[in-house]
Amino acid sequence: MALPIKYIINKTSLFFIIFFGAISLNFFLPRLIPGNPAEVVYAEILKAGGSGINPSYLHQLEAEYGLSSAPIYVQYLVYLKDLFQGNLGVSIAFYPEPVFSILAQALPWTLFLVASSITISFFMGNLLGRYAGINRNTIKDLSVNIFGMFMASFPAFVLAFILLDIFAVYGKIFPLFGAYSIGMTPGLNLPFILSVLYHSALPILTIILTSIGGWILGMRNNIIPNLNSDYINYAENLGFKDYQIKNIAYRNALLPNLTGFAMSIGLSVSGVIIEESIFSYPGVGMYMITAIDNLDYPLMQGIFLMVIIAVLVGNLVVDLLYGFLDPRIRQEGE
Amino acid sequence: MLRSENVSKEFFMRKGLYGGTKISALSNVSVSVREKEILGIVGASGSGKSTLAKIMVLLYRPTSGRIIYNDSDVSNIAGRRLKKYREDVQMVFQDPYASLDPFHSVEWHIKRPLIISRYRGNIDGRVDELLEMVKLDPPVYFKNKYPNQISGGQRQRVYIARVLALDPKIIIADEPVSMLDVSLRIEILDLFSKIRDEFGIGIVYITHDLNTVSMITDRIYVLKNGVVVEEGSTEDVLANPREDYTRKLIEAAPDPYKRL
Amino acid sequence: MSEVLNNSNDESVGISKGLRHLLSGVAGSIGMLLRNSKAKVGFSILLLLGIFAIVGIFFSPYPPNAYIFAKSLPPNRINLLGTTGYGQDVFSQLIAGAAPTLLVAFSVGLLGTLISLAVGILSGFSGKRVNSVINAVVNIFLVVPGVLLIMLFGTYFLGIHRNLGYLSTIIILIVTGWAFGARTFRSITLSISKREYVLSSILIGESRVSIIFRQITRAIMPVVVSNFFFTAMYGTMGLTFVEYLGVGNLEQVNWGTMLYWAINNEAYLTGQWWWILPPSIMISFLMFGFILLNFGLDEIANPSLRIFLKKKPKKVDENA
Numbered sequence A: 001m002a003l004p005i006k007y008i009i010n011k012t013s014l015f016f017i018i019f020f021g022a023i024s025l026n027f028f029l030p031r032l033i034p035g036n037p038a039e040v041v042y043a044e045i046l047k048a049g050g051s052g053i054n055p056s057y058l059h060q061l062e063a064e065y066g067l068s069s070a071p072i073y074v075q076y077l078v079y080l081k082d083l084f085q086g087n088l089g090v091s092i093a094f095y096p097e098p099v100f101s102i103l104a105q106a107l108p109w110t111l112f113l114v115a116s117s118i119t120i121s122f123f124m125g126n127l128l129g130r131y132a133g134i135n136r137n138t139i140k141d142l143s144v145n146i147f148g149m150f151m152a153s154f155p156a157f158v159l160a161f162i163l164l165d166i167f168a169v170y171g172k173i174f175p176l177f178g179a180y181s182i183g184m185t186p187g188l189n190l191p192f193i194l195s196v197l198y199h200s201a202l203p204i205l206t207i208i209l210t211s212i213g214g215w216i217l218g219m220r221n222n223i224i225p226n227l228n229s230d231y232i233n234y235a236e237n238l239g240f241k242d243y244q245i246k247n248i249a250y251r252n253a254l255l256p257n258l259t260g261f262a263m264s265i266g267l268s269v270s271g272v273i274i275e276e277s278i279f280s281y282p283g284v285g286m287y288m289i290t291a292i293d294n295l296d297y298p299l300m301q302g303i304f305l306m307v308i309i310a311v312l313v314g315n316l317v318v319d320l321l322y323g324f325l326d327p328r329i330r331q332e333g334e
Numbered sequence B: 001m002l003r004s005e006n007v008s009k010e011f012f013m014r015k016g017l018y019g020g021t022k023i024s025a026l027s028n029v030s031v032s033v034r035e036k037e038i039l040g041i042v043g044a045s046g047s048g049k050s051t052l053a054k055i056m057v058l059l060y061r062p063t064s065g066r067i068i069y070n071d072s073d074v075s076n077i078a079g080r081r082l083k084k085y086r087e088d089v090q091m092v093f094q095d096p097y098a099s100l101d102p103f104h105s106v107e108w109h110i111k112r113p114l115i116i117s118r119y120r121g122n123i124d125g126r127v128d129e130l131l132e133m134v135k136l137d138p139p140v141y142f143k144n145k146y147p148n149q150i151s152g153g154q155r156q157r158v159y160i161a162r163v164l165a166l167d168p169k170i171i172i173a174d175e176p177v178s179m180l181d182v183s184l185r186i187e188i189l190d191l192f193s194k195i196r197d198e199f200g201i202g203i204v205y206i207t208h209d210l211n212t213v214s215m216i217t218d219r220i221y222v223l224k225n226g227v228v229v230e231e232g233s234t235e236d237v238l239a240n241p242r243e244d245y246t247r248k249l250i251e252a253a254p255d256p257y258k259r260l
Numbered sequence C: 001m002s003e004v005l006n007n008s009n010d011e012s013v014g015i016s017k018g019l020r021h022l023l024s025g026v027a028g029s030i031g032m033l034l035r036n037s038k039a040k041v042g043f044s045i046l047l048l049l050g051i052f053a054i055v056g057i058f059f060s061p062y063p064p065n066a067y068i069f070a071k072s073l074p075p076n077r078i079n080l081l082g083t084t085g086y087g088q089d090v091f092s093q094l095i096a097g098a099a100p101t102l103l104v105a106f107s108v109g110l111l112g113t114l115i116s117l118a119v120g121i122l123s124g125f126s127g128k129r130v131n132s133v134i135n136a137v138v139n140i141f142l143v144v145p146g147v148l149l150i151m152l153f154g155t156y157f158l159g160i161h162r163n164l165g166y167l168s169t170i171i172i173l174i175v176t177g178w179a180f181g182a183r184t185f186r187s188i189t190l191s192i193s194k195r196e197y198v199l200s201s202i203l204i205g206e207s208r209v210s211i212i213f214r215q216i217t218r219a220i221m222p223v224v225v226s227n228f229f230f231t232a233m234y235g236t237m238g239l240t241f242v243e244y245l246g247v248g249n250l251e252q253v254n255w256g257t258m259l260y261w262a263i264n265n266e267a268y269l270t271g272q273w274w275w276i277l278p279p280s281i282m283i284s285f286l287m288f289g290f291i292l293l294n295f296g297l298d299e300i301a302n303p304s305l306r307i308f309l310k311k312k313p314k315k316v317d318e319n320a
Helices: A005-032 A037-047 A055-064 A072-084 A099-134 A139-153 A156-170 A190-227 A230-237 A242-278 A284-293 A297-325 B049-056 B079-088 B106-116 B123-133 B139-143 B152-164 B182-199 B210-216 B234-239 B244-252 C015-033 C037-058 C090-125 C128-143 C146-160 C166-177 C179-192 C196-204 C208-219 C221-245 C255-264 C273-309
Strands: B002-014 B020-029 B038-042 B064-069 B089-092 B170-174 B202-207 B219-224 B227-233
Touching (some): A005 A072, A005 A297, A005 C128, A099 A139, A099 A190, A099 A242, A099 A297, A139 A190, A139 C273, A156 A190, A156 C221, A156 C255, A156 C273, A190 A242, A230 A242, A242 A297, A242 C128, A242 C221, A284 A297, A284 C146, A284 C221, A297 C128, A297 C146, B002 B049, B020 B049, B020 B227, B038 B049, B038 B182, B038 B210, B079 B089, B089 B152, B106 B123, B106 B152, B106 C196, B123 B139, B123 B152, B152 B182, B152 C196, B182 B202, B182 B210, B202 B210, B210 B234, B210 B244, B219 B244, B227 B244, C015 C221, C090 C128, C090 C273, C146 C166, C166 C179, C166 C221, C179 C208, C179 C221, C196 C208, C208 C221, C221 C255, C221 C273
Parallel strands (some): B038 B219, B089 B170
Antiparallel strands (some): B002 B020, B002 B064, B219 B227
């Protein structure tokens, strides 16, 4: 079987275009700020009563930003060089911790939350949407719909607080913070894995609840026209069994939802980043709030880059999978 | 008057993920329309006849070959010249349910071409005239209707009136009656004959149906897989088809008179 | 597409008429919408919130930002919804904060939709090269998580101005929220511009501008209205995000800043439900109104929407 080379090249080049767009935005936006970001940050640290800070640090900060009298394209090249060496600078809020090592600890937790919640939400949402679509215009359909609409209308982080309140503060069923119990050493053993699952249950549940509505409604609205279509009529007349027909319609309704899957990665990363700070989950989101509060530009830029790389890779993988699943990707030359 | 010279058209189609394939829709097709004649272009589906229609109105451009109109090459014209050309060469689509804008009234559809072509007379009067011409009588009754309020046959008449508003020299009709009830087909075809007789407009009638072809056309071309396989006066070709393909097409056409 | 559409036409008189068409289209869609019961409920919700907001502009029981009460009082006769941890009256904040919240939601919805519509139609109607450039830009904004952009642009605004007004909040939200709509409008424009009635107008000699204003915008009006609701929902949620992340102006009173302060003072841990629930419920109420309207729209428009979505894939003839 020949590989779909052209498709892969298309998607991969799009990947690099977006990647360079994003890192360039990351480079230029702080430089568009009038004045010197290093001075802004330095003043900010002084104001916060930062200890161990002296004027030489200002020069160090300027160096961190690659701010020099050098022309902008040289700065840009230096930025790119540093980037590919994994040198993301030193955090200001967590001085003198390098940004890269902070993110190396935080990113896996975020990815874990995103990957598990998005997959569960996708499958459950599609199944619920299928259930609603098959029982269209019945009380079952209506209740699934209302559930979906209600969940979609709730501000995600308020839901997080309510769940935290009910299950952690008062119910004491789930933990209040952290990714695993204090004093545990991470490792591939059962108690640790159970502890991780236990700590991630509430964050994951929240993200599932707030994102499931879209899948439910999308699947419902895709499967109904499919069930009404000529090919299903034909299959019925050929004597296919009821469940077979539903499965055929479901499979065909699933493909458009799969493109949505790639798109939803960005959205659920947003959700996860917000949730993490609420559940005090040691992912990227927790650090991001600190970074914004302290105008920690190096940390913010690092977060921006790492998350975008992760999201882009996720998108690429989904796109490539989709290419294999849908043989109809087709284009006319007109 | 209008002719195609060795026109070929290739489409690039991506099949699945395995790169693309070139599909040749037309190869070296040469047809010509004479003044005031009704020309038939006949072929089964997939024979490239719709592509040829779209090339003739320059919605598609030929991959190779030329379109000649009044002795000048129009294959690559654009802008003002293209607009001018399309005032002369118009097209009627197959599906009258798709070719009228559902959000606009019958009157709008006929008024727009008059406004665009800067019609000098009384526009409202001309709209009425055109509606009467295509036998949508009384015009007042139809003018303010929307496409979904009238029947398929009436829609096709509205479309023909829209085209006539530009005062064209040639009308290319791509399967104009295939979506209509059999009883309505003959009326629309009569309308085309009348348009030719009264205004001297050349008509290219594209179809798969040899019965209707025999009713109105003077000459025909038979198209098979993008190649012209037979041509000649309608009578000759239908009486003595040289190609197997043509014979099959003739056999496939239900003969309305046989049953009577 | 460019090949098909490269006839230019100097006729531009009709544009104002086209705009009138557009407006009548909006009015028509809304009129049609209100015949649906779900949409009616959604509309009533928005109407109620609107009245609440207008009242709030002119009247609130106490100055919303004045620290004139005891801290953290539960609801009582003087403070209908209790007081905040700083001694402000919660109900006064709720009613005074309604107008700015709705303002952000509606301006993001309206401006965001207009921008996506312009970009989407432009891209759907332009040549291959322009189209792929627009497509790449849209994809960047789609793929990059909105929160990151809010962070980036928010801190940028923080860097140039210490005080963030609503304008910058609205700008941030439009920047992060226009791309979804642009993608939708692009694909719908592409599909409509291949329809025969548009081809017919091209053949008749209609200009691009005329086709866009008279025909395309008219045909996609239900999607435009639906996109407005979605973008307004994004604006509502986005406002809470902006405030929650602390890149907005936290001295302003709106439902987003109310949540920020309640959360920052851990109102949920100290049992001050009267501080955190009212703004949450109002926000959900607003979102629910938009969702219901969207649902109603979907029910009405689906028969015609299906024409866009359910385009039969053209079979390639085996012999061809």
